[in-house]
Amino acid sequence: MRSYEVVFISAPATTEDDITKLTSQLEHVVNDKGGKVTKIDNWGRRKLAYRIRKFDEGVYTLLYLESNGREISEIERRLRVTDFVIRYLTVRTDEDLKRAEKMKTKRKNLLTPRDNDDDFDMDDVIEEELADDDN
Amino acid sequence: MPKPSDFDNDDKNGKPMRSPRGSSRRRRVSRLSAEKIDYIDYKDVKLLQSFIAENGKIMPRRLTGVTAWQQRKLSEAIKRARNIALLPVTKY
Numbered sequence: 001m002r003s004y005e006v007v008f009i010s011a012p013a014t015t016e017d018d019i020t021k022l023t024s025q026l027e028h029v030v031n032d033k034g035g036k037v038t039k040i041d042n043w044g045r046r047k048l049a050y051r052i053r054k055f056d057e058g059v060y061t062l063l064y065l066e067s068n069g070r071e072i073s074e075i076e077r078r079l080r081v082t083d084f085v086i087r088y089l090t091v092r093t094d095e096d097l098k099r100a101e102k103m104k105t106k107r108k109n110l111l112t113p114r115d116n117d118d119d120f121d122m123d124d125v126i127e128e129e130l131a132d133d134d135n
Numbered sequence: 136m137p138k139p140s141d142f143d144n145d146d147k148n149g150k151p152m153r154s155p156r157g158s159s160r161r162r163r164v165s166r167l168s169a170e171k172i173d174y175i176d177y178k179d180v181k182l183l184q185s186f187i188a189e190n191g192k193i194m195p196r197r198l199t200g201v202t203a204w205q206q207r208k209l210s211e212a213i214k215r216a217r218n219i220a221l222l223p224v225t226k227y
Binding site: 007009048049050052058060062087089091096097099100101103104107122123124127 | 164165167168171173174177178202204205208215217218219220221222223224
């Protein structure tokens with residue numbers, strides 16, 4: 001099961017209604033293809049770091065998904081087609097989160113009390129260990 | 136791992152040119168390792184902001200002290216954040 005994050009920015013004048021309609025449409029797409037929407041985050045209006053399509057503010061909405069990935073292209077297609085969506089980004093997160101978990105457990109196992117811990121960076125040791133695992 | 140250059144007594148800046156250590160001080164632990172941050176989130180603007188310069192550029196590793204892996208992940212996260220206008224691409 002892969003986990004994804006889809007974040008899209010809507011024009012500042014968009015009504016909450018329009019956005020809810022869009023998110024429920026997207027939820028439908030996900031559920032039809034056998035996935036699950038774990039969380040929907042709405043950051044509301046936010047100042048953009050740079051102007052997009054003449055707008056200086058935008059409404060940020062996030063979708064957290066768990067699925068096999070087959071609906072991503074459909075989701076992106078819908079976002080592209082929607083008029084008030086000015087930007088979107090899809091990120092696959094399961095590999096990174098898995099690695100973060102691994103690092104956390106390795107950290108607990110490897111940590112032995114030492115006098116001089118600033119000889120080297122523990123994370124370098126962990127990274128070496130993980131690199132060996134991957135080989 | 137201790138490097139051979141760690142055995143030098145030289146800790147000051149402005150060393151003679153032949154020393155390869157340059158301007159970085161004696162080996163410091165990465166800030167991200169110290170805070171035990173394993174997942175660098177592109178949405179975490181506060182964290183990412185401390186790794187970009189005044190003009191919005193990503194700071195080099197020798198200034199921030201992060202590990203190579205962390206630098207790659209930071210770079211990826213910052214570029215994503217720039218993509219969705221959470222971070223500026225350039226500031227004059």
